[in-house]
Amino acid sequence: MDKRDSVFVRLPLTCAMFCVVTFALSATIVWAGGAFTWVPLAKDKIHDPEGPAIKILQEPSAGLNMLPLDPSKVGNKVDWLKALAEGSINPLVSIYEDDMEMEVLDLDIMFPKTLEMPMVLFPHKKHTVWLDCENCHDSIFKMKKGGNPVDMYKILNGEFCGKCHGAVAFPLTECLRCHSVARKNASVTHKKRK
Amino acid sequence: MCDPVVVKKRLPNPCNKVFSVFLFFALVLPVFIASPAYSEHGDIIINNYSDREGMRPVIFSHWFHRIRFRCRVCHTEVGFIMEAGGNKITMDKIIKGEYCGACHNGDIAWGVQNCDVCHSAIRGTKTGVRGSHRTKGPGKW
Incomplete structure (x- = not known):
């Protein structure tokens, strides 16, 4: 048998092709898509994909994609303090009093x-x-x-x-x-x- | 496997440093870069009574509520303690306006008749916080 046809030659070849394909695919997802994606509710392994809630609940990508990204992209990838500071969100302070403000302590x-x-x-x-x-x-x-x-x-x-x-x-x-x-x-x- | 004579003519030698670096960037790195984000960080599964009563467990997602309310609204005004499963919430209490019922009354948010919107977890999921070290690393689990 020709040495060049041995498994040692074909294995790296397959590997290399696989690498190129994987890299191209992931690059497409990450950069060409231009956006950061969140796992849809039906696939987050918590929500029952067969339940009726899936169609009603807000998808994380719809709720979070306008908010600033966390610098180290941890947690749910949102920089919550920045979101609040720059006004991307303005969560209610109270459900009972209309003009209440947070007591911010700078210490x-x-x-x-x-x-x-x-x-x-x-x-x-x-x-x-x-x-x-x-x-x-x-x-x-x-x-x-x-x-x-x-x-x-x-x-x-x-x-x-x-x-x-x-x-x-x-x-x-x-x-x-x-x-x-x-x-x-x-x-x-x-x-x-x- | 790394005999250069065998591999030389057709393909880069996998033992070559340059090729190994290429392998790393092509195969290993994309796995980290391309994995999409889970919004689960802070999702609370509440299954104190649900499974027993034949309902799906409840998912409370912090991210969804946090966009709309500050922490104090629920943790001070409504009185949720900060422990998954620590608030012994029953539908009876909710209908009386306690816990979730403070908002989910058809006034601030939709009412309790929409059972399946909250009771939406995979059956049998245990009570707890989903995300971070609590489920993925060292710590409590």
């Missing part, structure tokens, strides 16, 4: 005990455009600086920040969004480490 809290990670800066402002004080205080966080024994284990278990982050707010894989303040005399900085 940053530093969590310095983060071992070798950069320190955590908690911005009240970003949270109070959505939430009331009593949503977190005192049921989730005590109103005392340093009074909350927060650690990543608890957060991953759904306590403290993990009550929302990872469930409805950006996920816990986005370490540096919270751990955002580098220590001055840090021996390890995460940007330099590769």
Whole structure:
């Protein structure tokens, strides 16, 4: 048998062709389509595709495609704060009072005990455009600086920040969004480490 | 497989670094780039009683409601606690105007007669949050 016809020659050939086709297809979907797509409800593995709701409910691509994209494209890929700030959405503040406004608190809290990670800066402002004080205080966080024994284990278990982050707010894989303040005399900085 | 004599004449050698890089960009990378986004992040499945009562479980999608209402509306004014399945919601309470019934009363949003619009999950789906580490990574699950 000719060596060139052996499986070792044909396998890479098939592979290469497959690659080209895959690449072309995905490139078409991503760039030529120009748009970012969301999985339709019928295929999200939660909604019953045979249920009558599929035809009635708003598709995520219809609801979310006008909103600004999340910079690291996590969660449902929407930058919710930006959407609110630039006015793409203007969600109701109250269903009972017409002219109510959010009580926005501009107060940053530093969590310095983060071992070798950069320190955590908690911005009240970003949270109070959505939430009331009593949503977190005192049921989730005590109103005392340093009074909350927060650690990543608890957060991953759904306590403290993990009550929302990872469930409805950006996920816990986005370490540096919270751990955002580098220590001055840090021996390890995460940007330099590769 | 990587004997260059065999492969040389017809095809690039798969052991060639350039070709491996090509393989990576062509085969591996598109899988990450092209996968469409799930909007599920924050979808809550509520199946406290539904399956038992012969209804599909309820899906509450945060993204849909978040476009229209701030968090405080439901979590302060209506009084939903922030735990999947933690609010023992029954149709009885909803009809009395508690929980979902605060809006889903035919006034602010459509009323309770549209059973199947909320009860829309695949039967047997368990109560919980869908998305992120809660279903895809470390953490609670």
